[in-house]
């Protein structure tokens with residue numbers, strides 16, 4: 409009997425995206441133009457307001473947001489060690505210093521209390537991450553940021569669709585950065601956006617995403633030739649029309665894909681409840697989960713063996729994330745050591761990411777759960 413294979417990720421893009429791409433290719437503007445502006449409008453509307461700026465990545469968005477908010481060399485930004493390296497790297501790219509604070513053991517999200525304890529004289533911003541798609545306590549972080557006059561920037565790479573206590577990404581912060589990388593809930597292969605509450609911050613981001621130029625090519629195409637000026641320092645992070653065109657149909661069907669992800673998540677809840685001794689992040693009261701990453705926690709000494717066993721049974725698993733402060737470069741550069749952030753380290757040592765996407769069937773989920781049950785109890 410052929411073994412069922414469950415790949416780690418499969419996108420659900422198809423005819424609508426192909427058509428949207430074809431329409432851009434038939435037109436004159438491949439770079440930043442009408443489709444990007446359309447996506448920015450619709451994305452901001454979906455998120456309940458604010459100003460969206462289309463970019464090439466979430467990493468670039470985090471860096472630009474910090475820079476636009478005046479954070480740079482000499483400044484410290486408090487963030488979580490339980491995240492992808494992009495979060496901390498963006499702080500370094502902005503010229504600032506990342507300072508880690510520990511996470512809540514039950515969710516893996518940055519703890520408001522640990523963040524408060526890490527605030528020092530050089531702290532200028534807080535950068536939490538909505539881990540796996542569950543929002544952090546934004547009301548708590550907003551109050552803390554206000555108390556100490558800090559900027560608040562969200563890494564919302566995992567969370568477009570989430571809500572917590574009536575709050576959505578980008579609503580209580582200065583800026584929220586989103587990712588449209590290949591495996592994210594919305595994807596154009598590579599891409600990102602920032603949602604800013606303040607129109608002036610968004611305007612600055614639009615200048616900074618294109619080398620600090622006061623006009624982009626599409627503007628010059630419209631009005632005939634005119635000289636542009638470089639009005640401030642900038643980067644090359646502008647989203648192009650091909651990326652935006654791929655995202656627009658996904659935004660149009662987001663209610664349906666959100667419902668499908670919730671359904672697959674529910675199938676996992678049921679299937680995994682039969683696996684003995686399995687732990688995992690808790691979804692808190694008041695949270696509407698964005699269902700991005702399906703993590704389970706096993707014994708640290710068993711973790712790598714379980715992943716290997718899953719692979720042998722046709723299930724591709726991964727790890728999100730080993731604690732960032734223990735990776736060589738961070739350890740060496742910031743003199744960090746094991747034991748500094750025990751909750752983040754414990755999750756990093758125990759966590760396994762299961763395949764999770766809209767195209768998973770009930771049989772796929774059953775197969776993953778069965779494989780996991782066999783993997784955690786090899787003798788049974």
Ligand SMILES: *Cc1c(COP(=O)(O)O)cnc(C)c1O
Pocket residue numbers: 464465466467468491492494495537563565566586587588589599600
């Ligand atoms: C994917 C991801 C990023 C980076 O997104 P890019 O668009 O690839 O730059 C940042 N933070 C987290 C938590 C992510 O998962």
